[in-house]
Amino acid sequence: METLRKFEKVCEIVDQNDRSAARLIPILQAVQSEYRYLPEEILTYIATSLGISPASVFGVATFYSLFTMKPKGKYIIRICDGTACHVKGSMNLYEALRNKLTLKEGADSTPDMLFTLETVNCLGACGLAPAMVINDEVFGQLTPERVDSIIDDILDKEEKNEFDTHGA
């Protein structure tokens, strides 16, 4: 049902934008915030409804780095690897996180799609080095232990949510 709900949302987004090809970018933005990425079959659907070719939609989706066609987790963790953070051991944090999330070789996301781990070049928070952002929240002066507990907090919260929805 979740997939259907999302898909209906896409139909709504396309309609709200008058099925106009000129509004492709806002449509893609809205769709990406729904799915957290741009699934291929949804892009085809959008192309068809706007009367343009899927290849040109793909072109736009790959041109802007803001868009992604790879699924991303609910929590996107960005570890800063700018000079300041790097010097203060950001790569240790990165490794600690990979272990904590038991990410497999080559994978950036957990299989349940809860977390995606990325590095960025500079968060502009060098004073807080080493730093990371989870979705919109910035965390600074990190140690592997702190990172560990931040993740645990999220996991707890998620478990509680899960319980709430199912227990009702």
Added chain:
Amino acid sequence: MSEERYVTIDNKTILIEEEGNLLELVRKANIELPTFCYHSELSVYGSCRLCMVEIEGLGLVPACSTPPAMGMKVRTNTEEIRKMRKIIVELLLANHNQDCPTCQKGSTCQLQALARRLGVSKVRFKKQNRELPLDDSSPSLVRDPNKCVLCGDCVRICSEVQSVGAIDFAYRGAHTVVIPSFGKELDKVECINCGQCARVCPTGALMPKSEIEEVWKAIYDPNKVVVGQVAPAVRVALGEMFGLEPGVTTTGQIAAALKAIGFDKIFDTSFSADLTVIEESNEFINRIQKNENIPQFTSCCPAWVKFVEQYYPEFVNHLSTCRSPQQMFGALAKEILANDLGIGPEDVVVVSIMPCTAKKFEAKRPEFNHNGMRDVDNVLTTQELGRMIEEAGINFRELEPESFHLPFGFKTGAGVIFGNSGGVSEAALRYITEKITGEKRDSYEFTTVRGDNGMREATLTVGSKDFSLAVVNGLGNARNLLERIKSGDVHYDFVEVMACPGGCVGGAGQPVYSNPSIRHKRTKGIYENDRMLELHKSQDNPYVTELYSSYLGDIGGEKAHHLLHTSYKTRKRISDEDMTFSSGDDQGFEVNVCFGTGCFLKGSQKLLRDILEYIRSNGLHSSVKVGASFCFETCDRGPVVKIGDKIIEHCTLDKAREAIEGMATSTLKEVQRNA
């Protein structure tokens, strides 16, 4: 009279007439500026920067995107410009796979030609080779992204002229590539195989796919009888590869060359075009009488046929059911010829020589494939035949003309003009007018349907009835026309469509050309050819008459249907894109709701919701997997739902429920039996 306007180009005064940009004026001054991304048929892109010129007071500008202004002083060969051009070519070469000696593009490569012309003798930049995979999935084309110079010519012709848009730019910066959507292979997307992209590609990044090796193999096989058929448009273009003028007819030389190469029998696709005229015209008269599926669309262009199948499912029934001349010939050869020669059809190898890349796709359509045997085994383009002639060392220009074999080598002019846009209509008119009135006419030319416009129309009175015709080339024009027919703005009885500009004479299998005047000469050559022939109307072809009386029986009869007609299907544009909404276990069955545009508009969204609801409330979710597909290829009968193997058209919740219940009980029984 308005004042005359002019510019000076390298000290010569040039009058400004219709020209929209400086480049056209420079060419008018007989100076050949190098260009990669400029085509007079396409929009101006201005990316290659090769056409830079210097304008006094303005400095360097790209000529292709600069409008001329009165009194401009233009220089095209300053020291700075010369240096810059060389650097551009060097930069392109640094980014280019350098297998030039083995590249099929050979002497028609514009990058090679330019390097030679500008005297680029070495590349000073470090080679930037990113190895990208070769895409040879398409039956018609090979894409080698490593040779792409990103001029965008193919992208623009595909979207602007053909309105398909199968390929486009993706990614950016140093990673920019021209690829089909989602980086899929070309045969998985909506490409209609017209090959026009390969025609305008300046390098070997897009090339018609070669079948030369397979043909040599058949020729060398002593157990095979190799039968050639030559399409009309080939005879007025092949000579260009051997230095002859475009439009010069070389039918006799082609026959001689094919014999020399080792073909056992040589026939003319124009013969089966004569057959097409008779079948298709009678089909038309029938439809008019019944007022069914009018307008009738021609079906000899496989690119157009695929276009209708994937974009206009509601019009699929309007396509004539006649096979194209190529496929009619294939069927006749495998059945009649094999029989006459006393051999099995598997020992007859039919090789077509076509101006066309889409014909390669057509020959591989499952409709023309029986038990793994194709009616047409191989399709060579005009270019490929030219290369085989070169390889065999045959001096084409000096060949003594020879004739085609009988009976399928005899044609009338009607079968020859099929190579031109407007030719199929004219050939049909030559038949229909006599058939309807029952009178022989002396004249045979219908010049109203001739011309070079992408869209032409004509009205004609035959007997007491008026017929309206449209003749279209270029699928963008066809799309416009279909939209107007759909909205009721226009009405036609008969519509001829060819995908390539100018028709098959401008096909992508022909020797590469970029100047439309070359195509015009070929068109003229075809009409001259018609005039030179003894007969001009298909109904006068004695061998066609003989074929009906000895073998086929009635026009449009059973035998004719079996050999000369076919059926179409609606098809998905992009393969393998499905979504799953609820998954059952392995024992279960699938329910798939079409979410293609056609079905979506007909309410498949609500239907899917209702079906999911029904499945949930009946506790079926573990045994049913519910998904959505993009298009089941029967959009005219939507909404379409597939339940198990069963396709339900015009589906409603009730119909779906009934089918699901049926499936559920039978799977249940199966499970019990297996237990």
